[in-house]
Amino acid sequence: MPAQQRGTETYELILKAAAELLADVGIERLSTNMVCERAGLTPPALYRYFPNKYALLCELGKRLMDKQNELIPRWITAEVLAGPVPAIEEALAGLLLETYAVTEEMPGGVWILRALRAVPTVQNIRLDSHAMVAEAQAGLLAEAFPNVPQEELMLAGRVAIDMIYAGVELLFDVPLNPQQVAKVSAAMVASYLPRLAARQA
Structure with a gap:
């Protein structure tokens, strides 16, 4: 060999x-x-x-974040973001539920998720990943809402990502109904998009 x-x-x-x-x-x-x-x-x-064990946690964290991030383009597109709010809510809820499932299925997934939040040497894996995804989402939002300043779109993308991620974390911390958490989280995120649409007029 x-x-x-x-x-x-x-x-x-x-x-x-x-x-x-x-x-x-x-x-x-x-x-x-x-x-x-x-x-x-x-x-x-x-x-x-x-x-050391922190190097192990970093590599496992990268792998989990990569698996989670691969799901985003399946659910969130410029067409979805420019569409009706119920369709956006459905996509966001689907993304949250699938992210939860992928994390749950990965060996040690919940603990890797917690390490990404709680262990200082591992936190940058999550922060860098979210920053990269926020930039990509801002690009999609710019296609859907070209008249809105880029800074606002970046902020909207970043807040949306962290709210969905918080919903996933919540499901591992508290015995709640995943569909209900996904529905409420998605509605909260999607409720901001009509404000962006109004700026297009």
Whole structure:
């Protein structure tokens, strides 16, 4: 087996073990020694790829954010944003529910989500990702509402992203009905778009 392939397999084995352990023990108790034991590796073998547990959390965080971000273009387009409010609400609710499902299905997903919020060395993964998505959403909003200043569209995009994300986090923290949370969150975000549309007149 070529060394590069072995390296890739070891890298993925470490991440799989870390994600499974996160689901079992949470962020605080997770340690590189536990990951080594679960993966069947020595500490030096693990440290070749990840110097500490925070490096593991960063990589898992990037992967979760990438999975979540891949969903956005499926639901949110310039056509949807320029359309009727009920259609926008339906798209936003669908995005929230699918983001929740993807997070729930990922091993250790809820703990990775919490690490992205609570662990200082991991927070920038979430912040940078949201900034990138906000810029993309502002571009779509500019297509739908070309007369609105870019700064306002950037702010609207960023607030919308964080409100949807907060809805996903809420579902992991409190036993609420996902459809109802998605419906209310989507209605709150979509309610701002008619203001942007009014500026087009």
